[in-house]
Amino acid sequence: MPTLHGFSYSNYYNMPKHALLYKGVAFEEDLVYPSAAGYNELSPALKVPSLTTDDGKHLSEAAVLCEYIEDAYPEKPLFPSEPVARNQVRQLMHMAELYLELPFRRLLPFSFSGQQAPEQILNEVNGVVDRGVNSMNALASFSPWVLGDTFTMADIYLYYCLSVADMGSAMSGIDLNARISGLAEWRAAFAEDPVSEKVAADTAANRDSFFAYIKG
Ligand SMILES: N[C@@H](CCC(=O)N[C@@H](CS)C(=O)NCC(=O)O)C(=O)O
Structure with missing residues (x-):
């Protein structure tokens, strides 16, 4: 199962997350902020989101994750074929x-x-x-x-x-x-x-944690 890394207060994180939920793909969420030790191995630019694929490869950049999700999980397409x-x-x-x-x-x-x-x-x-x-x-x-x-x-x-x-x-x-x-x-x-609604609820739930992170 793929793992989506990042935090829900991030609008970029929510793009691939919405796509995965829309397609009904089972995935895990790993709550992580970009300054976490070792995060550079998932995202060399230290940006959220990143994704670990089923075969253990790491991808970053939200648009890339969205394209990957479409390629790997073509059911309920989000891109036209033409x-x-x-x-x-x-x-x-x-x-x-x-x-x-x-x-x-x-x-x-x-x-x-x-x-x-x-x-x-x-x-x-x-x-x-x-x-x-x-x-x-x-x-x-x-x-x-x-x-x-x-x-x-x-x-x-x-x-x-x-x-x-x-x-x-x-x-x-x-x-x-x-x-x-x-x-x-x-x-x-x-x-x-x-x-x-689910993405919005998760975003709201992450608010305090996110602001504590940026204050730090
Ligand atoms: N180009 C990146 C931008 C992602 C981005 O800016 N993420 C923010 C969170 S919404 C982030 O990781 N910020 C940390 C930083 O800039 O240090 C993408 O498409 O994934």
């Missing part, structure tokens, strides 16, 4: 990460410490997020899922990218729901799924 459609899913995953998750992630240290981010950083974040908003408005139909009638890895990836955006939205004043057509309704539908 090449263009398959890469449209990857395209949306990349754009969600590069132009929404990563800019908002720059605000996390300020959000966690309760300090206002400098104007220059906020301007830079805004500039990158504009690309994300334009990309989503151009590519995501939210009808009812991100790329149309089929639930895909793009739904999972975008959903958990947005949890970091939420933490930075008050500080940046960026309201993605207002700027991306159909986003709010899609998020509400995604959140109601039992898998999403």
Whole structure:
């Protein structure tokens, strides 16, 4: 059985976790923070998540884990088989990460410490997020899922990218729901799924432990 390493407060951890739960794959969870001794053997970049496969190999980087899970457990596919459609899913995953998750992630240290981010950083974040908003408005139909009638890895990836955006939205004043057509309704539908509810409950349960870790 594969083992997913990391912690539930991590949005990146929750991407492969959601995929495994969606597919009904049995897996173990290993609660570990990146500074743990020996974690570099699982993830050389010291990033969460990482995954140990059935045959004892280690993989890291959330998008890689998501692709691996699809390859190793093809039942209940999360990527279309047709090449263009398959890469449209990857395209949306990349754009969600590069132009929404990563800019908002720059605000996390300020959000966690309760300090206002400098104007220059906020301007830079805004500039990158504009690309994300334009990309989503151009590519995501939210009808009812991100790329149309089929639930895909793009739904999972975008959903958990947005949890970091939420933490930075008050500080940046960026309201993605207002700027991306159909986003709010899609998020509400995604959140109601039992898998999403389980992931959200595990995330909440890990909150105190995570904040104790970053304080340390
Ligand atoms: N590119 C990585 C990013 C993962 C990431 O940033 N994980 C955070 C937790 S949400 C982490 O491990 N942070 C520890 C650190 O940056 O030192 C991926 O896709 O897995």
